[in-house]
Amino acid sequence: MKRQVKAHLVARCCLLLCSALPAVAQPADAPLTNAIDVLSLTLEQARSGIPVAIQGVVTVAQPDWGGQFFVQDATAGIYVNNLSDHRPLPGDLVKVTGFSDPGGFAPMITWPKWEKLGTAPLPAAKPVSIDDLMTGLEDSQRVEISATVRTARRDPFALVFQLVSGGCRFEAVAPPATVPDPLSLVGAKVRVRGTVVTTFKPQMRQLVNVYFIIPLTNDFVVETMEAGNPFDQPPIPIAKLAQYRREVAPGERVHVRGTVTCQLPGEDLFLQDATGGLQVKSRQLETFAPGDVIEAVGFHTYENFLPVLQDAVFRKTGETASLVAPQAVTLQELQDLFHHADLITLQGKLLERTIRRADASATAAAQEQVTLTIQGPEFLFTAEGPTTKPGAGGELAKIPLGSVVKLNGICLLDITENGQMKSLQLLLPNVDSVRILEKPSWLTPGRLLIGLAIISAVMLLAIAWSITVSRKNAALKVVVREKETAQDELQQANEQLESRVAERTKQLKIEMSARKEAEVQFKGTLLERTRLAQELHDTLEQSLTGIALQLDASAKLFQNKPDAANHHLELARDQVTQSQVEVRRSIWDLRSRAMEQFDLPGALTASSQQLTEGTPIRFEVTTDGRVRPLPEIVEDNLLRIGQEAMTNVIKHAQATAAEIHLDYGPKNIVLRISDNGRGFARHDCAGPDEGHFGLQGIFERAKRLNAELTIESEPGEGTLVMVRVGLDDEPQTTDGGEL
DSSP: OHHHHHHHHHHHHHHIIIIIHHHTTSOOSSOBOSHHHHHTOOHHHHHTOOEEEEEEEEEEOOTTSTTOEEEEOSSOEEEEEOOSSOOOOTTEEEEEEEEEEOOSSSOEEEEEEEEEEEEOOOOOOEEOOHHHHHTTTTTTOEEEEEEEEEEEEEOSSOEEEEEEETTEEEEEEEOTTSOSOGGGGTTOEEEEEEEEEEEEETTTTEEEEEEEEOOSGGGEEEEEOOSSOGGGSOOOOGGGTTSOOTTOOTTOEEEEEEEEEEEETTTEEEEEOSSOEEEEEOOOOOOOOTTOEEEEEEEEEEETTEEEEEEEEEEEOSSOOOOOOOEEOOHHHHHTTOOTTOEEEEEEEEEEEEEEEEOOOSSSOOEEEEEEEEEOSSOEEEEEOOOBSTTTTHHHHTSOTTOEEEEEEEEEEEEOTTSOEEEEEEEOSSGGGEEEEEOOOSSOHHHHHHHHHHHHHHHHHHHHHHHHHHHHHHHHHHHHHHHHHHHHHHHHHHHHHHHHHHHHHHHHHHHHHHHHHHHHHHHHHHHHHHHHHHHIIIIIIHHHHHHHHHHHHHHHHTTTOHHHHHHHHHHHHHHHHHHHHHHHHHHTTTTTTTTTTOOHHHHHHHHHHHHHTTSSOEEEEEEESOOOOOOHHHHHHHHHHHHHHHHHIIIIIOOSEEEEEEEEOSSEEEEEEEEOSOOOOGGGSOOGGGTOOHHHHHHHHHHHTTOEEEEEEOTTSOEEEEEEEETTSOOOSSOOOOO
């Protein structure tokens, strides 16, 4: 029962999370103030999240429900899906506000807020019939119904009763203090008042069953107790249970005595006395051996139009155990509906065998059950073996199909409402209940067909092999002649192929040489274009920058200081001459540097003097270490990097001082150009896309030297350009592209 309640609450919570949350987004304007108005909503209306504000009395609020409860006003009762651990108590007068939700079966209130206003008596319970109860229309309502107690047990938080009314069975959950001994109420007539709770299939919104929640001890009223202990009554012969008896009292337990023929612990027990057999249903786990004589007390009812004893309790008598001998029966007796639940014996041929395996669960190990299909002399029936561990029922699984067998088992008839037999099933008490009378002939139809198939296949293979061999012999001669002819042709073709391969190889070598030469020329051209672009930028563009600065200074001094203006014009003329020299040097690829006794610190000093002449910038060229000649490509690229860095200082830095420092180390040389200008942000500086190639040229020359390039600058902090060249590294001789 506790699992059913939790499943009911989990289903409602899941539906809340899936449907109620989006529904709150579009509330209606006016809230619903009566529970019956909420219950009357259609599925689509309830899903839209209509505001609800009702006032009523709490009828159920179980301690293990996690805060959920039922409330009932003057119109109806309704379920409140309260997700808080804080809960009201039965009898509290509360005001509940929230939103409508379709629920899993009936509409409910979700996302509630409740406020206790006081206490009040529980609403009067409406008397209902069992037919009304089983329709599900009374879900969440406080009702009253009379029933008979079938079973009772005590759980940690409640008493759980199995009740029967009008042939329908349902459970009722009452407070633990309702009665001191719940088992004493088995067979009693009671009247219960409580709230109806439904169990349902959430996916299909279909009713499965109902149960009662009884909130108060005085809501469980015992009307009539069972008249005495049924075990004290004389036992009734089994065959007379379904016969006319004037002393029969509806809903009372009956007492029978018989010998155990088969038992399924916790489910069924089959008894047989001198008059017949009986199927007894009980959850009692006590086991009995076949032949034990026991007494059973239970409720006599019918299942599939045949008598059965339900909710029975057993006790073993002191009589000596004696096995019941199985009865041989005829088809006519079975058609007359004799021997139901009797231990009988039948013979027939095994036609089919089915093994059903059940996976292991958390409480039970894996099991299997063998079902046999038997062809009797006049009818077909099935025999179901006991449920055993895998392999334990192997004897049934090993019986060859086609065997004639004798089976001892419990006869279970299936009849129609007109009293005609539909089918027969034997329930085998154990694997020894089947005995093989005659094994099938070795030459079965199946094996005969297999043998014929094998012989036919062998004959077909022999014929096919003979035909194949004769064809291969005839074809072999033709193949030999063809191969001789083909060999001559192949020899000729081979000679022609060798000459063609040699000729084609020569052609490919010529083409490959031409391609390599073209590739080398292309790379040389690309390198020369890149070098010329850098030379023009590092010589002509820097010289033009200096000339432009001198001309700007001359223009400013022309009016007031003509002599000074002329001086700047002379400087510009000198720089033009120097530019011609630089261009000429670029044309001759600077190959006469040794004749000119090239000196890197001196070249940097001269270049810086020309660039800064007439500007307020003070510069200084310093060296550390032994000044010595360096590889031509190193000196050339360091000179161009220094010129470009000084040009950037003059054009962009707005600096007043700059320093060029050369550090000649034993295995490297470091060039540092620093200034005290305005600096710049690396991510914000102009590049080739805006027509500025200064930094691009510095990067390319540093990469050509395999040098480590560092540029440090922050706005307002000046700029440092440092190039560290390892003299053991081999500089690149081709343009490596952008870093």
